[in-house]
Each structure stands twice: as structure tokens, then as C-alpha cells.
Amino acid sequence: MSRKTKMIWDFRGPAATKTAEHHEIHLKEYIVIEKIPLNITGFEIINDLHAIAYMVVTDENMIAVRDTLKPHRATLYEE
Numbered sequence: 001m002s003r004k005t006k007m008i009w010d011f012r013g014p015a016a017t018k019t020a021e022h023h024e025i026h027l028k029e030y031i032v033i034e035k036i037p038l039n040i041t042g043f044e045i046i047n048d049l050h051a052i053a054y055m056v057v058t059d060e061n062m063i064a065v066r067d068t069l070k071p072h073r074a075t076l077y078e079e
Contacts, residue, residue, distance in 0.1 A: 055069075
């Protein structure tokens with residue numbers, strides 16, 4: 001079984017939630033265009049001024065996604 005990584009984009013400020021929500025749309029589009037096997041995305045509100053968008057990838061796709069989309073950080077994904 002391949003390890004899964006959660007790629008994270010941080011958004012801050014009063015528009016953080018809307019920006020993270022919109023960014024997730026683009027992550028979903030990228031998955032379709034690049035035919036990425038996993039389709040796990042989302043956004044989370046951390047607080048009033050901080051939200052994140054994320055995408056989960058396997059090790060096979062991690063480098064390509066990292067280099068193309070430049071996430072701010074990443075963590076191992078556990079279901």
C-alpha cells in the first residue's frame with residue numbers, strides 16, 4: 001500500500017475561508033486534468049482569519065504535484 005500525503009495550502013485574512021473554498025475547486029480540476037488516482041480534497045476553517053485547502057496524493061504523484069502546485073506544507077495523511 002502506498003503512503004498518502006496531505007498537501008496543504010494556507011490562506012489568511014478576512015477572505016481566507018472563501019479563498020480556501022475556491023482553491024479546492026482548482027485542486028479538483030487539476031485532479032481531473034492530470035488523471036490523479038486519488039480524489040481526496042477539502043478545505044477547513046482553522047479560525048476567523050485562517051483557512052486551508054488540501055489535496056491528498058500518493059507517493060507516486062507527490063513530487064509532480066509539489067513541483068507544479070507548490071503547497072505551503074504537507075503532512076502524512078491517515079484515514
